[in-house]
Amino acid sequence: DAGVIQSPRHEVTEMGQEVTLRCKPISGHNSLFWYRQTMMRGLELLIYFNNNVPIDDSGMPEDRFSAKMPNASFSTLKIQPSEPRDSAVYFCASSPRSDEQFFGPGTRLTVL
Amino acid sequence: SQQGEEDPQALSIQEGENATMNCSYKTSINNLQWYRQNSGRGLVHLILIRSNEREKHSGRLRVTLDTSKKSSSLLITASRAADTASYFCATDAFVGKLIFGQGTELSVKP
Numbered sequence: 001d002a003g004v005i006q007s008p009r010h011e012v013t014e015m016g017q018e019v020t021l022r023c024k025p026i027s028g029h030n031s032l033f034w035y036r037q038t039m040m041r042g043l044e045l046l047i048y049f050n051n052n053v054p055i056d057d058s059g060m061p062e063d064r065f066s067a068k069m070p071n072a073s074f075s076t077l078k079i080q081p082s083e084p085r086d087s088a089v090y091f092c093a094s095s096p097r098s099d100e101q102f103f104g105p106g107t108r109l110t111v112l
Numbered sequence: 113s114q115q116g117e118e119d120p121q122a123l124s125i126q127e128g129e130n131a132t133m134n135c136s137y138k139t140s141i142n143n144l145q146w147y148r149q150n151s152g153r154g155l156v157h158l159i160l161i162r163s164n165e166r167e168k169h170s171g172r173l174r175v176t177l178d179t180s181k182k183s184s185s186l187l188i189t190a191s192r193a194a195d196t197a198s199y200f201c202a203t204d205a206f207v208g209k210l211i212f213g214q215g216t217e218l219s220v221k222p
Contacts, residue, residue, distance in 0.1 A: 004154075031208055043155075043200065043212040056209060091154055099143060101210065103154030 004104035018080040025094030035091040124219040131188040133216040135201030
């Protein structure tokens with residue numbers, strides 16, 4: 001199994017641009033999570049899906065952030081418009097049950 | 113707000129020594145998990161301990177849980193340079209949702 005796949009691995013963009021991060025969970029996992037990690041705030045849960053349905057999006061910072069999961073094998077996290085304070089490493093994780101989570105390698109986002 | 117808080121924030125030891133990291137949390141839990149993160153990589157699950165368990169072992173890892181004190185500890189025995197990483201505890205706020213602590217940065221010197 002390839003594990004959780006995220007793309008791109010690195011993204012550098014300018015303030016105001018739209019950014020789309022992509023995630024392919026492990027096949028058969030029914031839960032998917034988006035996290036953001038920064039030195040200041042640590043690892044924060046942004047949103048999570050169960051069976052493709054958003055269950056809790058209380059961690060999404062503001063309306064500039066949106067996430068979708070159109071099917072069991074794909075999810076996107078979009079930031080529009082991006083701001084410098086969005087610079088962070090964004091992780092996607094999936095889980096077959098309500099316990100152990102499997103993390104992807106992350107996308108390092110830099111907004112100039 | 114953070115559910116889990118690790119202590120110490122950083123730990124430096126020599127290869128072969130034991131490393132102990134602690135985690136405290138605030139609310140009732142179903143389980144507590146420990147994860148490792150190597151620099152620039154994603155988190156890797158190490159071990160899960162349920163609220164009705166007091167101790168669990170996995171290889172060189174030993175985890176304890178004291179629900180009365182709302183605390184857990186992770187012991188790595190006979191540490192190796194390859195154990196150098198950040199270690200996080202995570203608690204389940206409710207089913208499926210984990211809240212991570214700030215982590216302990218472990219450095220094992222050869």
